[in-house]
Amino acid sequence: MRVSVRINGRRCEADVEPRTLLSDFIRHEAGLTGTHVGCEQGVCGACTVQLDGEPARSCLMLAVQADGRELRTVEGLADGETPHPLQSAFEQTHALQCGFCTPGMLMTLDALLRRRPDAGEAEVRAALGGNLCRCTGYAAIVEAVRLAQEEG
Structure with missing residues (x-):
């Protein structure tokens, strides 16, 4: 399936398996490794990103569920070289x-x-x-x- 997500202000598109987790899409398709995967059950919070401005566990979502939406990862917090x-x-x-x-x-x-x-x-x-x-x-x-x- 084709997934297109705006991540930290930039469009990221990829063909993925329907079962691809959002955390895997972020790490492997977008190349953003700041989102960590810990428990893979949504308990630890290490995979938390912001989906349309709200915190979301990326290990509990499929990438296809984020299609067409706005995503922000930890890499998107800083303003260029200036830390948040x-x-x-x-x-x-x-x-x-x-x-x-x-x-x-x-x-x-x-x-x-x-x-x-x-x-x-x-x-x-x-x-x-x-x-x-x-x-x-x-x-x-x-x-x-x-x-x-x-x-x-």
């Missing part, structure tokens, strides 16, 4: 260690802050409820959001 405020804040607060979960967290948090720029700690923690991190705990991640809100 969340990316800078994650670095400044040491909110990542291995970094495997970070792309999904950034995509989740970016969507939250676009909807609720003044989101409090409880909202941030609730939004992160579907993103698992085994390295850092969440204190530094929540602190990074606060810093990004201040600088944003």
Whole structure:
């Protein structure tokens, strides 16, 4: 099947098997490897991208379901060479260690802050409820959001 998706502002088209996962389309057809695949069951959140502006688990969607839609991956957060405020804040607060979960967290948090720029700690923690991190705990991640809100 022919799939055409706008990813980070650029059109990506490919012929895919109907069963191709969106995460595989992003990584293999678009060549964007920032979207990580962890559990392949939608539990860990590492594969989170934004589909039409809302967080979506790319390991639970078929590529054909995204046909004709707008997709944003972690590669689309930065403005050229300038990191997104969340990316800078994650670095400044040491909110990542291995970094495997970070792309999904950034995509989740970016969507939250676009909807609720003044989101409090409880909202941030609730939004992160579907993103698992085994390295850092969440204190530094929540602190990074606060810093990004201040600088944003």
